[in-house]
Amino acid sequence: MNKKLEQLEKFKTNDKNPVYSTTNTGVSLSDDANSLKAGPRGPTLLEDFVLREKITHFDHERIPERIVHARGTGAHGYFLSYKDHSKLTKADFLSKQDKKTPVFIRISTVQGPRGSADTVRDVHGFAVKFYTDEGNYDLVGNNMPVFFIQDASSFPDFVHAVKMEPQNEMPTGGSAHDTFYDFCGLKPESAHSVLWVMSDRGIPISLRHQQGFGVHSYRFINQEGKSTFVKLHWKPLSGTCSLLWDEAQKIAGKDCDYHRRRFWEDIESGDFPQWELGAQLLDEDLQKKFDFDILDPTKLIPEELTPVIPLGRMVIDRNPDNFFAETEQVAFCVSHVVPGIDFSNDPLLQGRIFSYLDTQLSRLGGPNFNEIPINRPVCPFANNQRDGIHRMTINKGGASYFPNSIDKGYPLLKEPSANKGGFRPYPENISGTKSYDRSETFEDHFSQATMFWNSMSQHEKNHIIAAYTFEISKCSRPEVRTRYVNNILVNIDSVLAEKVAKNLGVKIEPTSTKPIKKIMVKPSPALSQPNLLSGDIVSRRISVIIEKGVDYDDVINFKDDMEKRGAMVMLVSSTLAQVECSGGEMLSPKGTIIGNPSIFFDAVYVPKSTEEATKILSDDGNFLHYILEAFKHLKTIAFGGSVSVIKELLRLPQDHGLLLGNGYKDITEQFFYSLAHHRVWERESKVSKIPA
Ligand code: HEM
Numbered sequence: 001m002n003k004k005l006e007q008l009e010k011f012k013t014n015d016k017n018p019v020y021s022t023t024n025t026g027v028s029l030s031d032d033a034n035s036l037k038a039g040p041r042g043p044t045l046l047e048d049f050v051l052r053e054k055i056t057h058f059d060h061e062r063i064p065e066r067i068v069h070a071r072g073t074g075a076h077g078y079f080l081s082y083k084d085h086s087k088l089t090k091a092d093f094l095s096k097q098d099k100k101t102p103v104f105i106r107i108s109t110v111q112g113p114r115g116s117a118d119t120v121r122d123v124h125g126f127a128v129k130f131y132t133d134e135g136n137y138d139l140v141g142n143n144m145p146v147f148f149i150q151d152a153s154s155f156p157d158f159v160h161a162v163k164m165e166p167q168n169e170m171p172t173g174g175s176a177h178d179t180f181y182d183f184c185g186l187k188p189e190s191a192h193s194v195l196w197v198m199s200d201r202g203i204p205i206s207l208r209h210q211q212g213f214g215v216h217s218y219r220f221i222n223q224e225g226k227s228t229f230v231k232l233h234w235k236p237l238s239g240t241c242s243l244l245w246d247e248a249q250k251i252a253g254k255d256c257d258y259h260r261r262r263f264w265e266d267i268e269s270g271d272f273p274q275w276e277l278g279a280q281l282l283d284e285d286l287q288k289k290f291d292f293d294i295l296d297p298t299k300l301i302p303e304e305l306t307p308v309i310p311l312g313r314m315v316i317d318r319n320p321d322n323f324f325a326e327t328e329q330v331a332f333c334v335s336h337v338v339p340g341i342d343f344s345n346d347p348l349l350q351g352r353i354f355s356y357l358d359t360q361l362s363r364l365g366g367p368n369f370n371e372i373p374i375n376r377p378v379c380p381f382a383n384n385q386r387d388g389i390h391r392m393t394i395n396k397g398g399a400s401y402f403p404n405s406i407d408k409g410y411p412l413l414k415e416p417s418a419n420k421g422g423f424r425p426y427p428e429n430i431s432g433t434k435s436y437d438r439s440e441t442f443e444d445h446f447s448q449a450t451m452f453w454n455s456m457s458q459h460e461k462n463h464i465i466a467a468y469t470f471e472i473s474k475c476s477r478p479e480v481r482t483r484y485v486n487n488i489l490v491n492i493d494s495v496l497a498e499k500v501a502k503n504l505g506v507k508i509e510p511t512s513t514k515p516i517k518k519i520m521v522k523p524s525p526a527l528s529q530p531n532l533l534s535g536d537i538v539s540r541r542i543s544v545i546i547e548k549g550v551d552y553d554d555v556i557n558f559k560d561d562m563e564k565r566g567a568m569v570m571l572v573s574s575t576l577a578q579v580e581c582s583g584g585e586m587l588s589p590k591g592t593i594i595g596n597p598s599i600f601f602d603a604v605y606v607p608k609s610t611e612e613a614t615k616i617l618s619d620d621g622n623f624l625h626y627i628l629e630a631f632k633h634l635k636t637i638a639f640g641g642s643v644s645v646i647k648e649l650l651r652l653p654q655d656h657g658l659l660l661g662n663g664y665k666d667i668t669e670q671f672f673y674s675l676a677h678h679r680v681w682e683r684e685s686k687v688s689k690i691p692a
Pocket of ligand 1: 065066067068069072106107108124125126127140141142147151152153155213214215216330331332348349351352355356359360363
């Protein structure tokens with residue numbers, strides 16, 4: 001148990017001690033289901049303090065949801081530093097090998113309300129709170145390395161545009177509507193980020209299969225006081241990969257909690273999600289080495305130019321005990337930094353330093369939100385702040401001001417020092433004329449969007465074209481559609497623009513402005529997801545379809561083999577009743593074909609069976625749809641023995657992800673290989689005729 005979990009233990013109750021129900025002031029109850037009335041049929045009496053206390057508490061159970069990132073999932077874990085990084089930063093949690101720091105992570109979507117579906121197309125928030133020995137450090141990032149706007153002043157406009165439209169609160173959790181494309185069509189700095197969202201990055205397969213990015217340039221300050229600019233990255237050990245759009249939409253309807261559930265189940269089963277924290281480092285005087293400004297949050301530094309240096313590893317190993325108390329009340333603030341970590345002058349970051357503390361005041365109801373158990377630091381904390389709503393600490397002593405003599409000057413100030421000193425901002429030299437001007441170095445809005453497009457594989461490009469087509473087609477105003485294509489897409493890539501324009505029936509209009517000069521559009525292979533797979537099948541989900549007459553050994557051997565390789569295998573049947581195998585053994589399905597459709601899995605195995613089982617399956621429309629849908633979603637499918645006739649029945653064209661054999665031994669290696677490649681991309685051009 002780490003320091004944070006130990007601390008939380010003190011606040012936990014299992015409601016079995018005391019044994020008897022009481023009011024909030026400890027008075028035991030003799031009735032908790034009937035109000036106090038004047039006679040059994042009489043009116044309720046105002047005197048009923050038990051009823052009033054219960055209803056009053058209920059009436060106030062909700063707090064405002066986050067204005068953005070309302071839908072999210074949280075869990076506990078720890079961070080392990082790979083080594084002593086003190087040459088880079090004096091941050092204590094990176095100061096020695098295997099230094100272990102408790103963390104709480106919250107991964108979220110951005111635009112949807114709390115009850116929206118997990119698999120909508122969106123940016124995903126990736127926020128980590130490190131409970132370090134020197135105070136809390138919050139790294140509040142996203143699963144994409146760039147942002148839509150360059151200056152904090154546009155954030156409210158951006159959010160108003162992307163969230164549900166004000167007159168009818170539609171659409172829920174989706175950017176496919178007029179106000180978003182109206183804003184972005186008029187705001188070219190958003191081009192790069194919108195492209196990321198339209199790529200497969202916008203629909204990750206699970207929470208553990210996505211990267212995290214700090215986005216802004218921050219500073220590391222080392223023991224000598226030297227500053228190095230740093231961009232922080234989280235790389236998932238499970239690899240980075242995504243759903244298909246059709247899958248994502250169907251999952252949103254059949255299990256809107258899909259991501260949350262999968263994350264929860266992985267943690268419960270001991271298959272812990274892990275990420276490596278890495279840093280791109282840039283000496284102060286090297287910041288001009290690029291053709292873009294490293295203070296501009298719409299730009300990334302290609303990894304091929306500046307490699308990501310590994311710093312440590314995060315393991316997420318424990319679900320919360322109470323969603324509201326932990327995940328909902330956790331308060332991330334960009335302003336929570338520790339000595340050794342500091343800000344840059346990125347104008348978006350500067351606004352964020354203010355915004356998070358400010359928003360917690362209304363969301364969590366006052367200035368004492370850091371005293372809520374999930375937010376409390378694990379190191380001692382003290383200052384002269386007092387009072388306010390829901391103050392928990394009982395401060396003793398007569399003086400709550402600095403300086404004081406009455407309390408002998410306590411709490412004292414700590415000198416900044418090489419390590420374990422007080423926080424002191426990096427002494428950056430600043431001078432300038434007050435103005436609203438934006439730096440000329442922020443003017444190039446398209447080079448990196450083109451670089452991202454050029455970095456995509458063919459199937460990723462096809463998905464982007466389809467995503468823009470879907471999204472912009474949902475805009476009801478023709479001028480919004482036309483402007484987005486002509487103001488934005490044309491400037492990213494002509495093929496992209498032409499294909500989307502054709503699909504939307506939009507005319508590409510010759511622009512009167514001079515062509516945009518682009519720099520650095522060379523592909524960056526690190527941006528393309530097929531290059532980011534883990535090479536294994538850890539945490540992949542496989543369904544095994546069993547019906548009466550299935551071969552017991554084939555099921556068990558396949559299951560054992562795949563589980564040894566780290567996959568999660570579920571036995572699925574038409575009902576939850578026990579299934580009698582060909583040799584008389586019994587198997588218990590864990591899910592049904594209807595309740596656990598193939599969209600919830602990465603691969604399907606239909607084991608060796610008797611003719612009887614084959615007949616049952618061939619006559620079952622739900623099963624046939626299951627296979628067709630898995631095929632359409634480019635999944636690995638294997639048939640054992642006689643069931644392979646189903647392939648012919650469904651007229652599925654052969655490819656390397658459709659496997660036939662007489663039992664698991666014939667297909668297991670190819671199954672593993674195909675699944676480790678995530679999807680059977682070669683099939684994609686052939687599936688448009690599949691009716692699923
Ligand atoms: C000026 C620009 C921005 C402003 C003003 C802003 C403001 C906010 C606000 C008010 C919240 C709700 C916080 C809460 O109620 O607890 C929030 C959440 C969040 N923001 Fe931002 N944001 C900005 C840009 C960004 C950027 C660039 C990123 C990514 C690098 C980001 C990542 C997040 C994340 C991950 C959360 C959810 C935190 C959680 O899980 O509780 N935001 N933001």
